[in-house]
Amino acid sequence: MKNLIIILFIHLCFLSPLKALEYNASLFGCVSDGVTNNTSSIQYAINFIAEKGGGKLNFYVGRYLTGGIQLKSNVTIELHEGAVLLASPNFYDYLKNSSGYALINAEKAENVSIIGKGVIQGQVGPYLTQLNDLILKGYLPDNKEVYMPSLLSFTNCTQVKVDGIFFSNSPAVVQKYVGTNDLELSGQIINSKVAKDSKGIVLINSKSIKLKNLFIETSGRGIESDNSNQFSSVEKCILPNGKPAL
Template sequence: MKINTSYLLRSLLYLSVFALVFNSCKAKKEETKEASPFDEADKIVKSIKVLEFPNNTFNILDYGAVADGETNNSEAIKKAITMCNEAGGGKVIIPSGKFLTGPIHLKSNVNLHLEAGAEVLFSKNHKDYLPVVHTSYEGQELMNYSPLIYAYKQNNIAVTGKGTFNGQASNTNWWPWCGAERYGRLEGMLHQRDEHNLPRLWEMAENNTPVSERIFGEGHQLRPLFIQPFECENVLIQGVTFTNAPFWVIHPIKCNYVRVEGVTVNSHGPNNDGCDPEYSKNVHINNCTFNTGDDCIAIKSGRNNDGRRVNIPSENIVVENCNMKDGHGGVVMGSEISAGVRNVYVRNCKMNSPELDRAIRIKTNTLRGGFVENVYVKNIEVGQVKEAVLKINLFYAIYGPQEGDFMPSVKNIHLQDINVENGGKYGVLIKGRPQSFVKNVTLTNVHIKNAETPLSVENSEPITFKNTTINGKEY
């Protein structure tokens, strides 16, 4: 039989072209199918490198520390950190036992490590937190009492281990300064809202007073933060427990490449936010437990004029595998948000407590201004919340009316694969502004049970619902 070679070659060529086109279309289809916003979350997580430290150890006992819970070990801890830093880095060990200290200031290439059974008790003597340092208070920079653990413009720092940091704040120490009777304030006692405190700081910020001249500290009633890396790069906080905080607990400000992992925050004082990244980017909060007196996680970017002066958005923040118990909100953006927040990814978390007010919350106003965009929330199990599963409020107010000339914007908020057993007062509560509608909110495969009012939506583009039910009704 004679074979038509030309025909055969043409047939093979056609088959090859068909296979190439078919495989190309298949690949494009699979690529489109598999593409997810959370691919970006994975990239952010991978960009935060695993920190490495030289194999040097510095035990604070070798520098005179005494584990009796009464001796002030500030100098011993300071010496160990200094020696570690000067040796090129390594691990400063706090062994099992109770160690009283004043503020701890970290240096580059130092891993402060708490062994199991270690408890660091922070001094109740407020003078121990002087001299004042460059820090912040509610989104405004100032010179104030040192945070309990502080790092300023350092690189490659860590706080790790299985021990506990106890701020020893209580209704007789730090907390009364918030001004609330339930936190120990007595009639006539000075507090943070007195004219020489927050009103003075607000005025300084509005007038662009240099931070070096915004001097508070002694004679004022503005509480210190618990742990604050300030303008640091490559930060790890891992494994430890924080309790009895004076104010916000974990506050990375103006930082890049931060990982908070396996941490427990169990602190129910006033303004005891669990973790508040501010002006920070590339942050990974993973496998943590938050049981707090305020927001579990609150992403921030400065208050009013000070936020606009700094003008650094918080962005590229991944929250996953966390357990939120008590708190004003599970994952919150605001209210100090004047420089904006973008690219927030929340996945695989549990939120459940009769004292948890909201699951996801965005709060701002026309004094704060700012923006929130590109928020993705996926695979969340909510047992119960008090007020709402999702709350977006562009009329947020505290310390009186909050109206100004800076119109906020909120857009691209996406919730997916969320199950809620008890939705509280509202399934979804949105209060946009007539001049600035909330835009592009989507709920996909979201199922909310037992919400008193399924939806309360004002000044928002229509929500896009896909396979979503509230109280059994499909939307």
């Protein structure tokens, strides 16, 4: 009987899913003062969690200044209430990916999420001031639209979830999804009216898209989609005038 109990216990251990580990951003040296540039610290945290097989990176109350970061497979970012990811106003803090520049990038990643009640915020005014200065001095070609970063950009990813986040003041498209499958966007407020023609969500050649409870107020189109996309469901996605965003 004793041997049977031991065998059953071992069997249950193998059947039980391992709980994903959780990490506090401050453990990796991230500083929430709104001034310290956390780009390298956040990227190190994401890389570390991905190498360990996945888990969650938690941001608590404060303003975390960062440039462009690359989200990896099996990593979740949770912005708890009062936490703000603040986009750097410095052009050189961003890396170009296949879809342009963005604050949070992911390419060919699986099982990635950005969740919580926090904020992802751009800095349109300071960013444009610096960018115009670089163009005026001849450091960059005069092609401003190319250098305007999105807040999120996902390309050729699967199992993507963005839930509960408040997005504000993107210099360009707020969220861009290209070739992304099994995509769930829910419970978001998107407010981006400062930059000219700032679109809320752009969807290109993506499948199994679920949209629910999105409020979108932007200077450009709320949701831009073409016939290349396939939707599983669209519920309560509205503009300020109460009309459907899609």
